[in-house]
């Protein structure tokens with residue numbers, strides 16, 4: 739199960755920065771910024787690196803606010819399964835720039851383009867934007883697109899671990 743990160747960047751006008759993915763898995767969809775964690779880095783370091791690579795913003799690891807542990811399950815293509823830390827980011831330096839991977843755009847919270855995003859996003863992103871902390875399970879169908887099961891568990895804190903085994907154990911506890 740691969741470890742990944744996802745970052746929802748928010749400005750002081752209460753807009754969210756999303757990127758339209760230009761290539762690879764999820765191409766064409768708007769999403770937060772993030773990707774696979776490398777072995778030599780922590781989840782927070784991964785998030786900081788991915789934000790810089792994908793949209794040229796500089797974020798300090800301590801300015802990442804963990805808001806969800808996402809369990810993305812693809813039963814028809816299990817190598818796509820991933821456990822993910824999602825962060826909200828309110829402190830960043832620089833201006834968002836388009837990269838080879840992402841074309842960024844700010845959206846008002848009531849204008850998030852869920853119709854051009856991953857299908858389950860409308861059931862959990864609004865919750866974390868409201869300040870809720872979540873453990874979320876999303877199970878995708880045969881086309882790796884349709885959502886077969888979506889389950890939010892509301893939690894009091896997001897515990898941070900560095901191995902997928904520890905994260906999986908934490909999710910089993912609820």
Ligand SMILES: Nc1nc2c([nH]c(=O)n2[C@H]2C[C@H](O)[C@@H](COP(=O)(O)OP(=O)(O)OP(=O)(O)O)O2)c(=O)[nH]1
Pocket residue numbers: 742743744762763764769770771772773774775810820856857858859876
């Ligand atoms: N918002 C959202 N993102 C999803 C969902 N399902 C899903 O796989 N993703 C995203 C999260 C990750 O950015 C990506 C899968 O991880 P990945 O590491 O293979 O893809 P990537 O191309 O973004 O990563 P990388 O090459 O930059 O490391 O897909 C979903 O339901 N909602």
